[in-house]
Amino acid sequence: MHNVLIAGASRGIGLGLTRASLERGDRVYAVARNPNGEALAELQRQYPERLIVIAGDLTAADVARPIEAALQAQALDILLFNAGIMGPQHQDVAQATPDELATLFLTNAVAPMRLARQLAGRVRLGGVIAFMSSQMGSVALARSAEMPLYGASKAALNSLLQSWDRSAERPQACLLALHPGWVRTDMGGDQATLDVATSAAGLLASLDAHLDANGCHFLDYQQQPLPW
Ligand SMILES: NC(=O)c1ccc[n+]([C@@H]2O[C@H](COP(=O)([O-])OP(=O)(O)OC[C@H]3O[C@@H](n4cnc5c(N)ncnc54)[C@H](OP(=O)(O)O)[C@@H]3O)[C@@H](O)[C@H]2O)c1
Structure with a gap:
């Protein structure tokens, strides 16, 4: 059994990862902006002992506080930042407002990295800290022509991760x-x-495979390396 924290667990891939982790016996700390949604409530009824739902918006400066309180003395094996947004529908640098850009880059890049740095001490030696990026964040692949703002926000996340990897x-x-x-x-x-189930199963296998491993890697859900 692993202790897993999933930030952004209310729906989509984050919810699928939460369900898959619970099904295999993990204890899951699920962070969601709306902790009272029906999907998480149903999982809570099924797994009252092993699912701890924490109310939190990743972009809030003090979101680490309720998470720390919920963790108590528990160390994490896996800390996963899943939450993400697409940004404005137009995806146009010429039209984008300061608010749109701030929300996109804060949500997809800065906030997860800030929270990761705050919570890193809660991850056990040999644990995994993971971020949901996208192949569209690969500068080398250059696949984000149709979603340039979203791609740039994921490239920013990847860049911050590489900087952290090389920092003291x-x-x-x-x-x-x-x-x-x-x-x-x-x-x-x-x-x-x-x-969702296929992606979540592959992602969990990737996370498990990197427990007690080293380095900083960019991988897809089938553990295939991607170029930065
Ligand atoms: N789906 C794909 O094909 C795909 C491909 C590549 C990468 N990704 C990445 O995978 C991740 C999950 O994507 P998805 O497809 O599951 O997206 P989704 O269905 O739109 O779900 C996004 C999740 O992120 C949460 N979230 C967004 N902003 C948040 C915030 N400020 N604080 C807390 N939670 C927040 C949402 O919570 P609310 O319910 O409160 O909004 C929701 O749980 C994202 O990072 C996305 O960029 C997805």
């Missing part, structure tokens, strides 16, 4: 940027090739 404050954990595949969620849409 680097934690004693394996660092991962993950691409979940193209998944049928509110964000991925109906035409996406993967269902």
